[in-house]
Amino acid sequence: MTAQLPSPDSPLKIGTRGSPLALAQAHETRTRLMSAFELPEEAFQVVVIKVTGDAIQDRPLKDIGGKGLFTREIEEDLLSGKIDIAVHSTKDMPTVQPDGLVLDTYLPREDVRDAFISPHLTSITDLASGAVVGTSSLRRRAQLLHRRPDLKVVEFRGNVQTRLKKLADGVAECTFLAAAGLSRLGMGEVPATPISPDDMLPAVAQGAIGIERRLSDDNTAQLLQAIHDAPTGQRLAAERSFLFTLDGSCETPIAGLAELSGDQLYLRGEVLRPDGSKAIAGDRRGAISDGHAMGRDLAEELLARAGAGFFDWHSAPA
Numbered sequence: 001m002t003a004q005l006p007s008p009d010s011p012l013k014i015g016t017r018g019s020p021l022a023l024a025q026a027h028e029t030r031t032r033l034m035s036a037f038e039l040p041e042e043a044f045q046v047v048v049i050k051v052t053g054d055a056i057q058d059r060p061l062k063d064i065g066g067k068g069l070f071t072r073e074i075e076e077d078l079l080s081g082k083i084d085i086a087v088h089s090t091k092d093m094p095t096v097q098p099d100g101l102v103l104d105t106y107l108p109r110e111d112v113r114d115a116f117i118s119p120h121l122t123s124i125t126d127l128a129s130g131a132v133v134g135t136s137s138l139r140r141r142a143q144l145l146h147r148r149p150d151l152k153v154v155e156f157r158g159n160v161q162t163r164l165k166k167l168a169d170g171v172a173e174c175t176f177l178a179a180a181g182l183s184r185l186g187m188g189e190v191p192a193t194p195i196s197p198d199d200m201l202p203a204v205a206q207g208a209i210g211i212e213r214r215l216s217d218d219n220t221a222q223l224l225q226a227i228h229d230a231p232t233g234q235r236l237a238a239e240r241s242f243l244f245t246l247d248g249s250c251e252t253p254i255a256g257l258a259e260l261s262g263d264q265l266y267l268r269g270e271v272l273r274p275d276g277s278k279a280i281a282g283d284r285r286g287a288i289s290d291g292h293a294m295g296r297d298l299a300e301e302l303l304a305r306a307g308a309g310f311f312d313w314h315s316a317p318a
Ligand SMILES: NCc1[nH]cc(CCC(=O)O)c1CC(=O)O
Pocket: 089, 090, 091, 092, 176, 177, 178, 179, 180, 181, 205, 206, 207, 208, 209
């Protein structure tokens, strides 16, 4: 069976959020589909969808409902057929998709690392005692406080430009962004130093663009096969299985990274108390084909070591 190709008269509709990063990712997806099938740009239509998460910028994500905030409207349009595929930062996606949808196409993964952003410093170790750092990520916050309990963390939402302005205004000494986001936005001029995963383990699926489609849409599934990157899929299977078993939300500081070497997969994971007072890390090595089981197994180990109440915001009574 050969897939029926989209055309200018019947374009494939690519749904995305309207943020600059989301648009860059949708355009990258279109470019890859164009070259895979030697199709003109007009055979694809990028459809921008407004989502609740982008409309509310002044409150921490955990206070406005977290889960699904950036995806619900897009998934509704996918289910109703207004769009044919949805392009996402996989790191922002829940591990389970709504009935009728699947997320199983991944573009080749970008740099997985977090980057340290500061106009005058290059590393966490440069920060003076008590320095103020800006981040809205609970994972980064917990990881930073675990290493440096002296630091003060302030909420830092908004796009890259807003954050750089806050740094320039002296609101914080530094902030943190995924290196992948910066490179997709072509922001080489931002003063960023990548951080080794040994020092700050990235979020599960960081740097990976994922494409969601309707489960029943076999034609689109065939088209997407042409741009799917199998090694990225293998790494994400292990990482997302780890996240699924942890049953984490964006309120739980969780990090995870799978790397491939030959036919082996090396998975590292970490869970932290939100205040950084405790971190529990572990790893697994095994055959790539066992990635899913390794993710579950590592998560079970960390949960057992963490014990009940580990993720609670407030520490136990003294
Ligand atoms: N949570 C926001 C988000 N979602 C994806 C990326 C970056 C791109 C990626 O990791 O794929 C970012 C920004 C950031 O963490 O700095």
